[in-house]
Amino acid sequence: MRVLLLFLTFLLAGPLQANPFAPKSDFLPVNQAFVLSQDRLPSGQMRLYFQIKDGYYLYQKRLKFDGIPVDQQPQLPAALNHHDEFFGDSAVYRTELELLLPANATGELRLGWQGCADAGLCYPPQTTVIDLGGQAVSAAPAAPDGGQASDQALASGLQHSSLAWSLLAFFGLGLLLAFTPCSLPMLPILAGLVMGNGASARRGWILAGVYVLSMALVYAALGVVAALLGASLQAWLQQPWLLGSLAGLFVILALPMFGAFELQLPAAVRDRLDRAGQGTRGGNLYGAALLGALSGLLMGPCMTAPLAGALLYIAQSGDVVQGALVLFSLGLGMGVPLLLLVTLGNRYLPRPGSWMNLVKGVFGFVFLAMALYTLRSLLPEPLLLALVGAWLIALAWAAWPALQRLPALRALPLLGALWGGLLLVGAAAGGNDLWQPLQPFTGGGAAPMSSAHDERVITIDNPQDLQRELDAAKARNQWVLVDYYADWCVSCKVMEKQVFARGDVQASLDGVQLLRLDVTADTPASRALLQRYQVPGPPSLIWIGPEGDERRARRITGEIDAAAFLQHWAQIRSQG
The missing domain is CATH 2.60.40.1250 (Thiol:disulfide interchange protein DsbD, N-terminal domain)
Incomplete structure (x- = not known):
C-alpha cells in the first residue's frame, strides 16, 4: 500500500502545484x-x-x-x-x-x-x-419549473442528510454507474488481472479487492481535487501526453499476452516482490493496485449527475472530508459488481491448462482495444476508423482457428473481418462513423455537424460575449440553450454527431438561440464561464427561459441521447 500512496501523491502533486487558481480557503455554505x-x-x-x-x-x-x-x-x-x-x-x-x-x-x-x-x-x-x-x-x-436538477438534488440531499445515509446513497449510485459505458470497459482489465494469471479463488478475491480499493481511493482523491480545481483537473486528465502514456501502457500489457516477450521488473525489485509474495500465485498486489489506479484515472473525466452533485456539494460546503468519503463510497459501489463478476465467474472456470493461452490472447486484444478507447478523443476520426478495422481483422484472423470445432460460431470471425474491411474502406474515403462506414459513398447518414445547425451555433470563449448574447436573447424574448463544450470531451463529440446533427432535434430547436461555451483551454476565462452557472465540466446543457432565468431543475449533466433530449425539451416547453 505504501507504493500506492506514493503513486497517488506523485500523481496529484503535479496539478495541485501547477494551478495557481486553486482556492486558498474554505467557502461558507x-x-x-x-x-x-x-x-x-x-x-x-x-x-x-x-x-x-x-x-x-x-x-x-x-x-x-x-x-x-x-x-x-x-x-x-x-x-x-x-x-x-x-x-x-x-x-x-x-x-x-x-x-x-x-x-x-x-x-x-x-x-x-x-x-x-x-x-x-x-x-x-x-x-x-x-x-x-x-x-x-x-x-x-x-427552480422556476418546480423541481431540482439531478446534480442539484443530490447536493441538497447531502447537505440535509447524515453521513451514514449519504455514504449508503452514493454506494447505491455507484452500483448503478458500474453498468454504464464509462465503467464497463474496466471489466476486462480486472478479468485479465484475475483470470489471465491463473489465480486461485482466494487469490482472485484478494487481487480484485485490492484493485477495487485502489480504484475507489483514486476516485475519491480525484473528486476532492476536482472540487478544488474545477474543470482544470478534467482538462489535465485529457492532456495528450497523459492519454498517450496510458495507451502505450495498454499496448505494453497486450504484447506479453501474445508471447512477444516476458514483461519483467528489474531483478532487485523482482526479488523483493517474490519474497513479499512467496507462496502466492496468480499475479501480485502491486500490479492490482496499479491497474486499479489507472482504471480510476480513466473513469475520472466521465461527467455524471452523481459525481456532479457530489462536487457541487463539496464546492458549496467546503467539507472536503465528507466529500472524500462520499466519493470513496461511490467508487466502492462502482467496483463491487466488477469484483463479483470476475471472482464468482472465476470459480466456474476449468482447471489451468492450454485454454489459458487462449484467455491470454483474448485479453491481449482487450488491452489493445483499451488503448484505442483511451486515444479516441485524440485521433482523427478516419484514422480511428482504420485502426478499429485493423483490430477487427486481426481478431478475426486469430479467432478463426479456435472456432473450427464450433461450427455454429464460425460465422463470427467472418462477419468481424467483413466489417473490419468495410471500416478500412470507409476510412480511406474519409469516413468517421463506426456504424456507417460507407457513408462517404452514399451521402446519407448524419454528418458530424450539419451546416444548418453549425450556422446557428455561436461559439463563445469569454464571459463578456456570453452576457452580450444572453442580453440580446432576453430582449428578443427568446429561449437559449447553453452547451458547455471542450475538444477533449468525448461525450461532447458524441452528442454533436448523434444528437445535434439530427434533423428532428434541429427542428425542435427552431427559434432557440444556441450558444456553445468552449472551455477546452484551462484559462481564467474558461473558469469564469464554468463558474457562471456552477458547472463542474462538459458536457452540460443549460436552458435559459425567454425572461433570462435558468430552468435549473432541467439542467442536463453528462451525455444524453437524442430521444431523451427531445423528451426533456418537450417537457420544458410545456411548462414554460
Missing part, C-alpha cells in the same frame, strides 16, 4: 455567508434583512420580488460599485442589506437573490418563499 431574517415593524412594514459575511457580496441586479405587484416591491438602497475583470462593473451589497415592504403587501413573496465570494466562488441563484404574514416558507436554489 450559502446560508451562512448570507443570513436572511424578517420581522414586522410597528409601522406594519415587513423588514427583510440580509447579514452578509466579510468577503462576500450580493448582486443588486439579481434581487427579484415575484408574487407581489410592482407597487408593493421595496425600494432598493444605494449599492457599492464592484469591478470584475470578466463581468465588468456591477452594483453589489456588502455587510448588510435592509429591504422594507409596505404594510399592505399580501400573499407569498418569492425573493430571488444571488451572491459571490471575493475569493472566487459564485453561489447558484437562490429563492426564498416568504409568507407576508411573517414566516419564511422555504429557501432553496432557484
Whole structure:
C-alpha cells in the first residue's frame, strides 16, 4: 500500500502545484455567508434583512420580488460599485442589506437573490418563499419549473442528510454507474488481472479487492481535487501526453499476452516482490493496485449527475472530508459488481491448462482495444476508423482457428473481418462513423455537424460575449440553450454527431438561440464561464427561459441521447 500512496501523491502533486487558481480557503455554505431574517415593524412594514459575511457580496441586479405587484416591491438602497475583470462593473451589497415592504403587501413573496465570494466562488441563484404574514416558507436554489436538477438534488440531499445515509446513497449510485459505458470497459482489465494469471479463488478475491480499493481511493482523491480545481483537473486528465502514456501502457500489457516477450521488473525489485509474495500465485498486489489506479484515472473525466452533485456539494460546503468519503463510497459501489463478476465467474472456470493461452490472447486484444478507447478523443476520426478495422481483422484472423470445432460460431470471425474491411474502406474515403462506414459513398447518414445547425451555433470563449448574447436573447424574448463544450470531451463529440446533427432535434430547436461555451483551454476565462452557472465540466446543457432565468431543475449533466433530449425539451416547453 505504501507504493500506492506514493503513486497517488506523485500523481496529484503535479496539478495541485501547477494551478495557481486553486482556492486558498474554505467557502461558507450559502446560508451562512448570507443570513436572511424578517420581522414586522410597528409601522406594519415587513423588514427583510440580509447579514452578509466579510468577503462576500450580493448582486443588486439579481434581487427579484415575484408574487407581489410592482407597487408593493421595496425600494432598493444605494449599492457599492464592484469591478470584475470578466463581468465588468456591477452594483453589489456588502455587510448588510435592509429591504422594507409596505404594510399592505399580501400573499407569498418569492425573493430571488444571488451572491459571490471575493475569493472566487459564485453561489447558484437562490429563492426564498416568504409568507407576508411573517414566516419564511422555504429557501432553496432557484427552480422556476418546480423541481431540482439531478446534480442539484443530490447536493441538497447531502447537505440535509447524515453521513451514514449519504455514504449508503452514493454506494447505491455507484452500483448503478458500474453498468454504464464509462465503467464497463474496466471489466476486462480486472478479468485479465484475475483470470489471465491463473489465480486461485482466494487469490482472485484478494487481487480484485485490492484493485477495487485502489480504484475507489483514486476516485475519491480525484473528486476532492476536482472540487478544488474545477474543470482544470478534467482538462489535465485529457492532456495528450497523459492519454498517450496510458495507451502505450495498454499496448505494453497486450504484447506479453501474445508471447512477444516476458514483461519483467528489474531483478532487485523482482526479488523483493517474490519474497513479499512467496507462496502466492496468480499475479501480485502491486500490479492490482496499479491497474486499479489507472482504471480510476480513466473513469475520472466521465461527467455524471452523481459525481456532479457530489462536487457541487463539496464546492458549496467546503467539507472536503465528507466529500472524500462520499466519493470513496461511490467508487466502492462502482467496483463491487466488477469484483463479483470476475471472482464468482472465476470459480466456474476449468482447471489451468492450454485454454489459458487462449484467455491470454483474448485479453491481449482487450488491452489493445483499451488503448484505442483511451486515444479516441485524440485521433482523427478516419484514422480511428482504420485502426478499429485493423483490430477487427486481426481478431478475426486469430479467432478463426479456435472456432473450427464450433461450427455454429464460425460465422463470427467472418462477419468481424467483413466489417473490419468495410471500416478500412470507409476510412480511406474519409469516413468517421463506426456504424456507417460507407457513408462517404452514399451521402446519407448524419454528418458530424450539419451546416444548418453549425450556422446557428455561436461559439463563445469569454464571459463578456456570453452576457452580450444572453442580453440580446432576453430582449428578443427568446429561449437559449447553453452547451458547455471542450475538444477533449468525448461525450461532447458524441452528442454533436448523434444528437445535434439530427434533423428532428434541429427542428425542435427552431427559434432557440444556441450558444456553445468552449472551455477546452484551462484559462481564467474558461473558469469564469464554468463558474457562471456552477458547472463542474462538459458536457452540460443549460436552458435559459425567454425572461433570462435558468430552468435549473432541467439542467442536463453528462451525455444524453437524442430521444431523451427531445423528451426533456418537450417537457420544458410545456411548462414554460
